């Protein structure tokens with residue numbers, strides 16, 4: 001699947017396009033198919049999102065998993081500071097990244 | 099320490115106000131991201147892997163306690179409770195919000211700090227020897243000269259749009275503690291036979307994709323022509339530096355392609371021209387600045403004795419302190435590399451504690467080093483034990499300076515959007531594997547440096563052992579390099595062979611160290627043994 005990611009203008013937080021808005025949780029990312037460029041043009045114009053781009057991902061029973069490790073780290077947070085990640089309580093979550 | 103005058107302060111305050119308005123306009127939708135991005139970068143605000151990152155300049159790495167304390171407060175007020183000290187003696191915050199940035203910059207301005215020229219194709223923060231003004235082996239305190247160059251280069255109209263970023267280091271000791279030969283311009287302050295101070299100039303050093311050791315271009319530029327000569331060097335680069343290819347735009351490529359002789363001839367012509375234009379600040383300006391870098395009021399008649407009966411303290415003293423020029427004093431290093439820790443990170447509490455300790459024990463001064471550590475430059479020996487005990491309570495007393503645990507590591511793929519692989523976890527694993535004090539003592543001085551991509555922010559080219567993260571078909575892969583150095587004996591490390599995965603590179607590092615231990619003669623450091631026996635035995639052991 002193809003999903004769209006960006007950073008929130010005000011906070012800089014990594015965000016994912018859900019089809020109707022933006023979420024901090026990659027699992028809520030929507031498959032945009034061939035419409036990525038359209039979403040990006042509209043959303044960057046609306047000033048909420050910066051540096052938006054389309055990436056490849058897969059969806060399985062665990063949720064949405066970006067294809068590249070870099071995007072998985074963006075989805076999760078730094079692998080070396082579990083307290084700063086999206087899932088601070090889950091010590092095994094880092095395995096999802098690597 | 100340099101003290102801002104009203105013009106300095108006004109310049110910085112005005113910039114904060116200007117940026118506050120730019121941020122307001124961006125948030126109100128009056129500026130697009132394309133319009134805004136260069137403005138935020140001019141104020142040190144990047145967009146990184148997870149969030150905005152703010153890089154704050156620490157000129158020549160020197161700070162007073164009030165400045166350090168504000169760095170800790172900013173980490174709490176606007177970030178997530180920690181800061182990251184970098185290889186260019188700056189500090190970075192990884193989670194600053196755009197809307198908070200003007201306030202953070204305003205807090206910095208109150209203590210004479212800013213983030214100007216920490217990004218972009220301009221002359222960046224000027225670095226220097228972290229022991230400046232304190233070590234016995236220096237010719238003069240290099241910082242007033244670095245400060246003069248800072249003032250010359252800040253907002254210099256011709257040099258705000260150079261072909262690429264430009265880095266200058268100033269030292270004044272044969273023992274190069276600032277990696278001077280790996281800068282675009284390196285200046286070593288020396289004395290001639292008449293005892294006058296002058297500047298020995300080096301050009302064209304740097305790491306990155308195409309590393310070069312800087313070449314000496316002038317033995318002695320009279321001190322009242324130093325700025326003019328620097329200006330000539332940068333002007334020639336600005337005129338001929340390539341703008342068609344970002345990777346070939348650095349001065350090192352120009353010097354390499356033209357040849358030192360041809361480049362030097364151009365500089366001489368420009369220098370002669372500039373001498374006819376008098377642009378050099380008057381010597382009185384240098385003297386004004388020098389007057390702010392006076393020695394603190396060292397007590398006299400102090401004893402040089404230290405009670406070393408506590409073995410942990412003794413180990414720390416042996417490893418982390420350095421001789422001071424004044425009797426009864428010592429230079430103390432705080433390693434920001436606890437075993438298994440993140441190199442260069444400090445919590446807001448640790449930052450504030452170091453600020454307080456500098457006030458109590460080091461004449462209100464601290465330094466940031468290019469090895470991502472902190473220095474208390476002037477500690478009375480009779481206070482050293484008390485200082486160490488307080489550091490120990492805050493996990494700041496790791497006795498591993500310049501050993502295998504004192505790793506330089508760039509943020510890598512955990513934070514940096516340019517990275518190919520993570521650097522920090524490799525540093526953590528190596529530091530854990532060689533964590534015991536006995537092991538570190540057996541291995542002695544060993545500089546290990548890790549970068550997460552070819553940009554070489556982690557200085558892997560200059561590591562006795564260097565590690566470079568690369569991307570191998572979408573997977574993290576690590577190349578091992580041996581034989582680099584950054585001091586007076588600067589050399590570039592060479593790749594051993596095919597890369598490894600994360601655990602593989604830790605194992606390969608251990609094998610390389612075992613080869614050293616098996617071949618070491620006398621007091622040889624890892625680097626000396628490598629230089630004597632060459633790459634072959636290491637390769638044999640690693641790939642065997």
Ligand code: HEM
Pocket residue numbers: 144146153184185186187188189265280281304305306508509513514515516553554555556557
């Ligand atoms: C935007 C992402 C980047 C991050 C997070 C980053 C991080 C760093 C850090 C932490 C340092 C020490 C910084 C300082 O205190 O000023 C540094 C220096 C350095 N950066 Fe970067 N950097 C980035 C981009 C780049 C790029 C685009 C290049 C080159 C194309 C580059 C090349 C270097 C080099 C070569 C050094 C130091 C080595 C030297 O002095 O030659 N960096 N970078």
Ligand code: SF4
Pocket residue numbers: 508509510511514515516517518549550551552553554555556
């Ligand atoms: S070396 Fe590469 S990965 Fe490391 S901080 Fe620099 S640009 Fe980022």
